[in-house]
Amino acid sequence: MHHLAYSDIKAAADRITGSVRPVTVAPVDSGAVAPPSHSPLGEGQExxxxxxxxxxxxxxxGSFKAxxxxxxIQSHREAGTLPDAGVTIASGGNAGLACAWAAQQQGVRATVFLxxxxxxxxxxxxxxxxxDVRLTGTEYAEALAASEAFAATSGALTSHAYDHPLIAAGAGTLVEEILRHIPDLDTVVVAVGGGGLLAGVATAAGHHGIRTVAVEPEFCRALNAALEAGTPVDVSLNSVAADSLGARRTxxxxxxxxxxxxxxxxxxxxTEIIRARRALWDHRRxxxxxxxxxxxxxxxSAGRCPQDAPANAxxxxxxxxxxxxxxxxxxxxxxNTDPTDLVDDGPDRA
Structure with missing residues (x-):
């Protein structure tokens, strides 16, 4: 079992700088992303x-997964472990897109199962x-099995959506870039799905003495449940954000x-995820x-969550x-979203 180290993130940063877009960091106006009575962003505090x-x-x-x-892919190329058959992945989401893009950038074949x-x-x-897109079965599990079978017969290298040290280390390079903009950063806030971004960010942030806040939908909480149980456990998924954060197990x-x-x-x-997404559109486009x-x-959402308190019963x-x-x-x-549902006048507009 691999535990991520800061050296993994540093190596990733050295490797991919110039191949990915450096992150843009923008300050938030005080009270701009939530109504002032509820905003933790500068209102009601000295x-x-x-x-x-x-x-x-x-x-x-369109996502950090690039x-x-x-x-x-670059790490395997450097190590001489990139096969002629290229890479394969089962993912119709951000990981599949990132794998296909990176393969194209590196002149490598990508076979994606959906x-x-x-x-x-x-x-x-x-x-x-x-x-090369292969459509197989009706569920992700069938596409995954087909991807694994393809890797076994072709010799293609299997990539994972999040549970791989090279994938997570790449995500952690974000912290190194953010610190160039905000050298005295205290806290970094990330959403958590399967945990690749969290693993990379928390490892890099921890090295620099920075706190990480790991945010999950209430009913899509693989990491939160694992922390409670002390080991990864299966959770049920029911969230508007499940399309990208819907991992059953961290x-x-x-x-x-x-x-x-x-x-x-x-x-x-x-409700708070929808409100935050609308606020970003309304205030920032x-x-x-x-x-x-x-x-x-x-x-x-800190002032609007269950029982109007940060800790629930x-x-x-x-x-x-x-x-x-x-x-x-x-x-x-x-x-990677459908923007058409942002322009209606729904009840939860921020």
Whole structure:
């Protein structure tokens, strides 16, 4: 079992700099992303806190996963372990897109397996990145089995969506870039799905003495449940953000990173994720996926969560309340979404 080390992140940063887009960091106006009566972003406190947005949704392929995919392929190329058959992955989401893009960048074949009912737009995007798309079965598990069988017969290298040290280390390079913009950062806030981003970010942040806030939807909480149980466990998935954060079980690597660094696990209800995503559109004209808005909801929901308190009766923490003068960066990690539902006049407009 591999436990991520800071040296893994440093090696990834040295390897992929120049191959990925450096992250853009923008300060948040006081009270701009939530109504003032509820905002932790500078309202109602003597000093408030300083908040920045790390706009990683502008990365190649629309998500942070381009970093891990690039690190994975380049590392294998350096080691001479990249087979002629290229790479294979089962993923119609951000990981599949990132794998196909990185393979194309490196002149490597990518064979991507998807269920036959995968959205056509995803299939078209994958093919635009030069991937050989194979539609198999009706569920992800069938596509995964087909990908594994293909790897066994062809010799192709199997990539994983998140549970691989090279993938997670690539994601952790975000912290190194953010620190160039905000050298005295106190806290970094990330959304958590399977845990690749969390493992990389928490490992890098922990090395620099920075706190990590790990935000998950209330009913999509693989890391939160693993921390409670002391080991990865299966969780049920029911969230508007499940398309990108919907991992049934977190990785041992992510759990270890959360247990051995200053990591605060918090939950947010779907209503707050939707509110945060709309606020980004209304105030900034930023279009992010619900998974990316989940991170921001971790901050903006602190006063509106169950029982109007950061800790619910079950002992789980809802939202994160920053301290006075705290310097915080929220990672907006992806933009692969349908923007049409942002322009209606729904009841939850921020």
């Amino acid at each position: 000093r408030g806190c300083d908040v920045w947005l790390a706009m990683e949704f502008m990365q190649h392929t 970093r891990g995919a690039q690190n994975f 269920p036959a009912n995968a959205p056509r737009v995803k299939v078209a995007k994958l093919r635009a990145y030069g991937a 990785s041992h690597m992510a759990l270890h990173a959360a247990q051995h660094n200053d990591v605060h696990s918090v939950l947010v209800p779907d 930023l279009v992010v996926e619900h998974g990316a808005a989940t991170a921001l909801a971790g901050l903006t 079950d002992g789980r923490n809802y939202g994160y309340r920053p301290g006075d003068g705290e310097k915080i960066c929220v990672v907006l990690c992806g933009a």
